[in-house]
Amino acid sequence: MPTQTIYTLIKQLFTKKATNPFPVKYAPENMHDAAELIEKGELEINPPVKVPPNLRGKLEYDKESCIGCQLCVKVCPSEALIFKEDRTVRHHINRCTFCGQCVDICPTNSFDFTDEFLMAGPRKLNDDLILNP
Amino acid sequence: MKEKEETTYEVPIGPIHPALKEPFLIKFKLDGEEIVDAEARPGMNHRGIEFMGMHRNPMKVIPLSERICGICSIVHQHMFTTATEHALGIEPTNRARYIRTIMCELERIHSHILWAGVAAHEIGFDTHLHFTWKIREKVMDLLEYIAGNRVNYSMWTFGGVRRDITSDMYPKVFETLKYYEDLYEKLEDIFLDDPSIKMRTQDVGVLTKEDALALCGVGPTVRASGVKKDVRIDQPYAAYGDLDLDYVIPSRYGFENKGDVFSKTLVRLKELLQSIEIIKTCVEQMPEGEMTSEPKKAALFNKLEKRSGEGIGRIEAPRGEAIHYVRLVEGRSDIDCWKIRASTYNNLATYRPMFMGEQIADIPIIAACIDPCIGCMDRAEIIDVDSGEVETYTKEELHELSVKKTERIKNRGIK
Ligand code: SF4
Ligand code: SF4
Numbered sequence: 001m002p003t004q005t006i007y008t009l010i011k012q013l014f015t016k017k018a019t020n021p022f023p024v025k026y027a028p029e030n031m032h033d034a035a036e037l038i039e040k041g042e043l044e045i046n047p048p049v050k051v052p053p054n055l056r057g058k059l060e061y062d063k064e065s066c067i068g069c070q071l072c073v074k075v076c077p078s079e080a081l082i083f084k085e086d087r088t089v090r091h092h093i094n095r096c097t098f099c100g101q102c103v104d105i106c107p108t109n110s111f112d113f114t115d116e117f118l119m120a121g122p123r124k125l126n127d128d129l130i131l132n133p
Numbered sequence: 134m135k136e137k138e139e140t141t142y143e144v145p146i147g148p149i150h151p152a153l154k155e156p157f158l159i160k161f162k163l164d165g166e167e168i169v170d171a172e173a174r175p176g177m178n179h180r181g182i183e184f185m186g187m188h189r190n191p192m193k194v195i196p197l198s199e200r201i202c203g204i205c206s207i208v209h210q211h212m213f214t215t216a217t218e219h220a221l222g223i224e225p226t227n228r229a230r231y232i233r234t235i236m237c238e239l240e241r242i243h244s245h246i247l248w249a250g251v252a253a254h255e256i257g258f259d260t261h262l263h264f265t266w267k268i269r270e271k272v273m274d275l276l277e278y279i280a281g282n283r284v285n286y287s288m289w290t291f292g293g294v295r296r297d298i299t300s301d302m303y304p305k306v307f308e309t310l311k312y313y314e315d316l317y318e319k320l321e322d323i324f325l326d327d328p329s330i331k332m333r334t335q336d337v338g339v340l341t342k343e344d345a346l347a348l349c350g351v352g353p354t355v356r357a358s359g360v361k362k363d364v365r366i367d368q369p370y371a372a373y374g375d376l377d378l379d380y381v382i383p384s385r386y387g388f389e390n391k392g393d394v395f396s397k398t399l400v401r402l403k404e405l406l407q408s409i410e411i412i413k414t415c416v417e418q419m420p421e422g423e424m425t426s427e428p429k430k431a432a433l434f435n436k437l438e439k440r441s442g443e444g445i446g447r448i449e450a451p452r453g454e455a456i457h458y459v460r461l462v463e464g465r466s467d468i469d470c471w472k473i474r475a476s477t478y479n480n481l482a483t484y485r486p487m488f489m490g491e492q493i494a495d496i497p498i499i500a501a502c503i504d505p506c507i508g509c510m511d512r513a514e515i516i517d518v519d520s521g522e523v524e525t526y527t528k529e530e531l532h533e534l535s536v537k538k539t540e541r542i543k544n545r546g547i548k
Contacts, residue, residue, distance in 0.1 A: 052274075052277050052278040052281070053278075054278075054281045054296070055277075055281050055282070056280075056281035056282050056287070071430065071431065071434075074190070074192070074434070075190075075192045075193060075430075076193070077189070077192075077193040077194070077195075077196040077197055078196075097196055097200075097285070098282065098287075099195075099196040099285075099287040100281070100287055100295070101192065101195075101196065101287075104290075104295055104430070105430045113281070
């Protein structure tokens with residue numbers, strides 16, 4: 001039905017887009033330059049999408065409250081948690097599947113989710129991809 | 134030169150498309166345009182996920198099990214957990230049963246809408262693909278809101294669930310259901326009333342009731358042929374026993390139980406309505422209580438190590454019945470045996486009668502009509518039996534053939 005098609009097309013011009021906007025309107029020629037510009041505040045980027053309140057995002061780890069019971073290491077399906085000699089755990093974000101089993105099982109609630117979800121980095125072993133290195 | 138009548142061609146389709154999770158091979162014998170034989174061969178990409186599971190303790194396998202399938206992640210998670218619960222003799226709490234039911238049905242909604250889009254794409258209606266996938270986002274958002282992630286929900290645990298659906302979430306649930314109720318008429322209008330879609334789906338890929346029963350097909354694939362088969366009713370799990378459900382078969386809505394692609398579309402669309410009703414009832418009747426019957430995880434660990442047992446988990450996945458089998462033995466913390474049978478495995482057998490007598494251009498839509506999560510027409514070879522010449526069809530070419538057929542039908546009303 002052509003009339004319905006035209007109606008839908010016109011309506012879509014004025015409705016909110018179903019997709020999320022890219023961080024910048026036009027692809028920059030050089031990502032590093034763009035990153036520098038953003039740091040200086042000269043280039044504005046579209047904020048990341050809104051996340052729901054209970055998002056399973058990047059984990060945070062409180063080393064002080066950890067009692068070294070190793071329960072989290074036992075339930076982690078992807079071996080993202082490694083027990084260290086000082087009786088704390090090292091968490092590799094690059095291996096984590098964000099299942100939350102460690103968050104649920106920890107008796108002292110040392111692990112928790114944050115709503116941060118942009119975790120890409122140039123190297124797997126970047127400092128910000130390992131908690132309690 | 135050989136005799137003229139020996140002109141059947143053999144066309145293997147598959148086996149692998151790197152982006153797909155269920156690659157398999159179908160070998161077609163063709164007489165001109167017509168398919169005279171089809172043979173499905175699964176097992177082309179064994180990932181060894183069961184083997185991985187057998188070297189981990191059951192707690193670790195829950196997140197692994199939901200990664201068997203990206204669309205049915207709740208389904209596999211549910212089956213694995215219930216199978217282990219069965220083996221250990223753990224009962225989930227009543228509230229958990231209801232939450233599980235709601236999640237299963239939300240997943241069915243998103244899976245069926247996704248399928249409708251894929252089916253439309255296979256016959257060349259890409260606008261419908263974009264439309265359906267756009268409206269699917271709404272239920273994905275709801276799933277993310279409840280579970281914290283769009284796919285791989287990590288909600289299940291032994292004895293219950295790990296995340297609650299609290300009363301402050303109800304408005305969002307009802308809003309989403311209302312959204313689909315409002316859109317439902319449009320979906321039916323697109324998929325059931327459009328003349329060109331009808332011509333591509335009616336009397337194409339017919340599966341008779343006898344074949345459906347003989348080949349043990351499952352899910353909407355056989356319900357479209359009028360077979361009353363639904364685990365939710367036949368052997369209720371989670372909270373389905375409390376609900377008043379009826380089999381979704383075409384004759385219930387005044388259509389013939391033909392078993393063609395059209396009936397399969399009809400069944401899946403009507404199941405959307407059924408799922409919406411189920412979720413509504415479950416939210417309204419949700420009992421109070423604990424989320425899990427095993428809140429002490431350390432004690433649960435002991436149980437897992439100390440008990441032996443065998444368990445079965447059955448579910449009506451969006452694609453039909455699926456089963457997990459789990460065996461635990463005393464003194465071993467890892468799972469002793471884990472066997473999975475997913476619904477597509479059964480439905481592969483129904484391909485043969487469905488393909489018989491159809492045309493090459495119908496291969497994509499018939500292959501998609503059992504909802505196998507494949508676009509496996511990655512590569513098709515046509516081998517001339519006489520000369521051994523090989524022609525290769527890529528997925529795109531097959532798709533193009535299918536699109537052209539739709540155009541032909543649109544323009545001239547012929548096949
Ligand atoms: S969230 Fe899951 S995968 Fe990630 S560290 Fe915790 S248990 Fe391991
Ligand atoms: S479960 Fe909690 S307390 Fe125990 S080792 Fe892990 S982080 Fe530490």
